[in-house]
Amino acid sequence: MNLNIALLPGDGIGPEVLDQAVKCLQAVEETFNHNFTYKEASVGAIAIDKTGTPLPKKTLDLCKNADAVLFGAIGDPKYDNNPTVKVRPEQGLLQLRKELGLYTNIRPVKVFSTLIEKSPLKEEIITNTDFTIYRELTGGIYFGEKKVNESGTIASDLCEYSEKEISRIAHMAFKASKNRNNKLTLVDKANVLESSRLWRRVVSKIGESYPEVLLEFLFVDNAAMQIILNPSQFDVILTENMFGDIISDESSVIGGSIGLLPSASIGDERALFEPIHGSYPQATGKNIANPIASILSAAMLLEHFGLFEEAMSVREAVDKSLRKGVVTSDLDETSKYGTDHVGDFIADNI
Amino acid sequence: MNLNIALLPGDGIGPEVLDQAVKCLQAVEETFNHNFTYKEASVGAIAIDKTGTPLPKKTLDLCKNADAVLFGAIGDPKYDNNPTVKVRPEQGLLQLRKELGLYTNIRPVKVFSTLIEKSPLKEEIITNTDFTIYRELTGGIYFGEKKVNESGTIASDLCEYSEKEISRIAHMAFKASKNRNNKLTLVDKANVLESSRLWRRVVSKIGESYPEVLLEFLFVDNAAMQIILNPSQFDVILTENMFGDIISDESSVIGGSIGLLPSASIGDERALFEPIHGSYPQATGKNIANPIASILSAAMLLEHFGLFEEAMSVREAVDKSLRKGVVTSDLDETSKYGTDHVGDFIADNI
Ligand SMILES: CC(C)[C@H](C(=O)O)[C@@H](O)C(=O)O
Ligand SMILES: CC(C)[C@H](C(=O)O)[C@@H](O)C(=O)O
Numbered sequence: 182m183n184l185n186i187a188l189l190p191g192d193g194i195g196p197e198v199l200d201q202a203v204k205c206l207q208a209v210e211e212t213f214n215h216n217f218t219y220k221e222a223s224v225g226a227i228a229i230d231k232t233g234t235p236l237p238k239k240t241l242d243l244c245k246n247a248d249a250v251l252f253g254a255i256g257d258p259k260y261d262n263n264p265t266v267k268v269r270p271e272q273g274l275l276q277l278r279k280e281l282g283l284y285t286n287i288r289p290v291k292v293f294s295t296l297i298e299k300s301p302l303k304e305e306i307i308t309n310t311d312f313t314i315y316r317e318l319t320g321g322i323y324f325g326e327k328k329v330n331e332s333g334t335i336a337s338d339l340c341e342y343s344e345k346e347i348s349r350i351a352h353m354a355f356k357a358s359k360n361r362n363n364k365l366t367l368v369d370k371a372n373v374l375e376s377s378r379l380w381r382r383v384v385s386k387i388g389e390s391y392p393e394v395l396l397e398f399l400f401v402d403n404a405a406m407q408i409i410l411n412p413s414q415f416d417v418i419l420t421e422n423m424f425g426d427i428i429s430d431e432s433s434v435i436g437g438s439i440g441l442l443p444s445a446s447i448g449d450e451r452a453l454f455e456p457i458h459g460s461y462p463q464a465t466g467k468n469i470a471n472p473i474a475s476i477l478s479a480a481m482l483l484e485h486f487g488l489f490e491e492a493m494s495v496r497e498a499v500d501k502s503l504r505k506g507v508v509t510s511d512l513d514e515t516s517k518y519g520t521d522h523v524g525d526f527i528a529d530n531i
Numbered sequence: 532m533n534l535n536i537a538l539l540p541g542d543g544i545g546p547e548v549l550d551q552a553v554k555c556l557q558a559v560e561e562t563f564n565h566n567f568t569y570k571e572a573s574v575g576a577i578a579i580d581k582t583g584t585p586l587p588k589k590t591l592d593l594c595k596n597a598d599a600v601l602f603g604a605i606g607d608p609k610y611d612n613n614p615t616v617k618v619r620p621e622q623g624l625l626q627l628r629k630e631l632g633l634y635t636n637i638r639p640v641k642v643f644s645t646l647i648e649k650s651p652l653k654e655e656i657i658t659n660t661d662f663t664i665y666r667e668l669t670g671g672i673y674f675g676e677k678k679v680n681e682s683g684t685i686a687s688d689l690c691e692y693s694e695k696e697i698s699r700i701a702h703m704a705f706k707a708s709k710n711r712n713n714k715l716t717l718v719d720k721a722n723v724l725e726s727s728r729l730w731r732r733v734v735s736k737i738g739e740s741y742p743e744v745l746l747e748f749l750f751v752d753n754a755a756m757q758i759i760l761n762p763s764q765f766d767v768i769l770t771e772n773m774f775g776d777i778i779s780d781e782s783s784v785i786g787g788s789i790g791l792l793p794s795a796s797i798g799d800e801r802a803l804f805e806p807i808h809g810s811y812p813q814a815t816g817k818n819i820a821n822p823i824a825s826i827l828s829a830a831m832l833l834e835h836f837g838l839f840e841e842a843m844s845v846r847e848a849v850d851k852s853l854r855k856g857v858v859t860s861d862l863d864e865t866s867k868y869g870t871d872h873v874g875d876f877i878a879d880n881i
Contacts, residue, residue, distance in 0.1 A: 327725040336729035337691035344684040375677040379686035402780035431755035
């Protein structure tokens with residue numbers, strides 16, 4: 182297969198971990214006789230530094246012309262606490278999601294048996310945890326109208342959803358449930374929010390076309406508890422943008438390391454793959470960042486194009502690195518392996 | 532001291548647990564020679580059933596004329612999944628918070644040493660956890676304008692904050708930090724939301740008047756992770772209404788049981804005390820609900836009026852019930868003690 186992949190390393194540890202993912206894709210090309218081309222462009226803080234904007238037109242065009250985007254990480258603390266800043270790195274990612282129409286963010290949450298003891302949660306709580314979060318990614322309070330009054334004393338964000346925005350991701354989530362364990366949990370705050378009540382109405386209606394899927398509802402505050410108390414109850418979780426941001430990061434802790442978790446952001450025409458973790462500025466350039474989330478994001482990319490055997494070979498190589506202890510120091514304090522060594526090991530085992 | 536206390540049992544297990552809290556207050560009256568009067572009124576689903584509205588005027592008036600309100604629980608599942616319902620029990624609680632001006636919700640998160648093994652989290656993670664959440668309670672997306680278009684296909688909720696709303700709770704939170712360990716963590720989503728950026732600006736400014744307090748910022752998605760990864764890092768957490776709802780419920784799991792956690796909702800003139808847990812409909816009328824959160828809410832009420840010794844005697848009686856295993860079955864599966872028996876035991880030990 183020929184694939185044209187846009188590489189967006191972004192900020193912080195983004196470039197280091199993305200490099201390892203590319204190594205693995207190259208190993209896949211070789212082993213399975215594919216032909217991938219890679220073109221790189223800047224996004225985020227680094228793009229602001231270079232061009233004044235977090236998503237240069239060149240970058241956006243590259244992504245629009247690619248078959249898929251592989252993304253590193255975004256964010257730089259120098260923008261976070263400075264209230265006078267007008268342009269923010271994160272805007273680059275948000276605009277990219279919007280422009281590419283990536284309305285569904287898919288985040289698998291799984292426990293690696295070799296890492297069970299790394300989890301802050303007790304083993305009996307997390308065994309058998311295996312669920313996937315479908316987070317709406319281009320709507321809600323992230324993209325609603327933002328206002329500040331002239332004196333800067335009142336500020337607001339609008340959380341708006343339309344039936345159309347809800348139904349397209351709901352269908353994806355129901356289909357995913359059908360291919361898994363036939364259970365879908367809608368997380369919302371329908372006892373308070375009008376937008377949540379729309380979610381409930383639309384999702385309930387769509388549920389009628391998926392009679393084999395058990396549809397449950399959970400308030401987001403309760404969900405935040407249930408994810409820790411009993412994560413194995415979940416199969417597919419469907420939720421809006423902001424709640425998805427919070428509960429998917431919370432869920433990412435279950436497995437013991439956020440450094441392992443990939444995500445896919447899918448639209449009708451385009452797809453982007455990125456680790457869940459952020460730009461981890463303290464680790465930048467130290468060759469200590471865990472590249473596995475980025476490598477598993479590449480595996481999700483392969484699956485997206487139907488390359489299941491290829492994806493499996495990447496996963497198996499990752500499992501081997503975990504089994505053999507060829508991991509970065511976040512997973513094993515005594516480890517002396519750097520980001521690149523772990524990447525090499527995994528690529529070599531594909 | 533004379534105190535005029537409004538009792539709002541509400542729905543589900545509310546009445547059962549509130550009864551036990553009143554028993555304890557009566558024991559305090561006797562032991563410490565106080566004179567409390569209690570007047571009851573209905574709120575929530577039960578008020579809808581009786582009067583058509585979740586917060587009857589009589590109830591509101593009672594609360595306005597009382598020194599403090601002791602609240603049970605609210606919510607009935609028959610209202611949750613019915614999209615045609617126009618009046619909801621929760622509106623009663625929200626309206627009450629608004630009408631009484633209870634803008635600060637205080638939720639202490641502590642680990643009872645006798646219950647460490649009940650937590651889903653590992654002991655080494657949760658020991659030394661002792662923080663308090665200050666959640667804004669009368670603003671934000673809970674109370675912003677709600678809209679649905681005519682065809683019912685678009686719905687929105689507005690999240691709006693003013694400097695004034697932020698600064699009054701921020702002062703409370705900074706003062707609380709000063710009386711604790713001098714650390715305040717503002718939880719927001721300032722990389723995306725305009726309202727969060729206003730929170731950061733206002734809180735940073737106010738922080739200059741509390742130079743002894745270390746002010747930190749945490750994005751809400753990261754906070755949802757840190758609360759599980761390393762809860763002992765927190766001293767006081769300050770956050771807006773919706774984020775506070777989610778992270779305080781998440782935090783409530785740390786200690787092993789949500790049945791133990793009280794909360795205080797404070798305004799400039801009035802105060803309301805309620806357990807964090809909900810109306811737990813499955814347990815209603817079975818005499819199995821844990822009354823401790825309600826009893827500890829009564830202890831917070833006593834503290835609010837400066838009755839520290841009295842509050843301490845309630846806490847010590849609660850500790851004794853935990854130590855002696857006089858607890859409901861949520862804390863000890865083999866326990867045969869009912870809600871009322873636990874309440875009697877604690878009241879007898881005051
Ligand atoms: C960087 C930030 C804007 C982003 C988000 O909130 O969506 C990130 O936290 C994520 O979850 O991908
Ligand atoms: C019942 C509900 C409206 C309420 C809230 O969301 O504030 C509850 O969850 C709480 O936290 O007190």
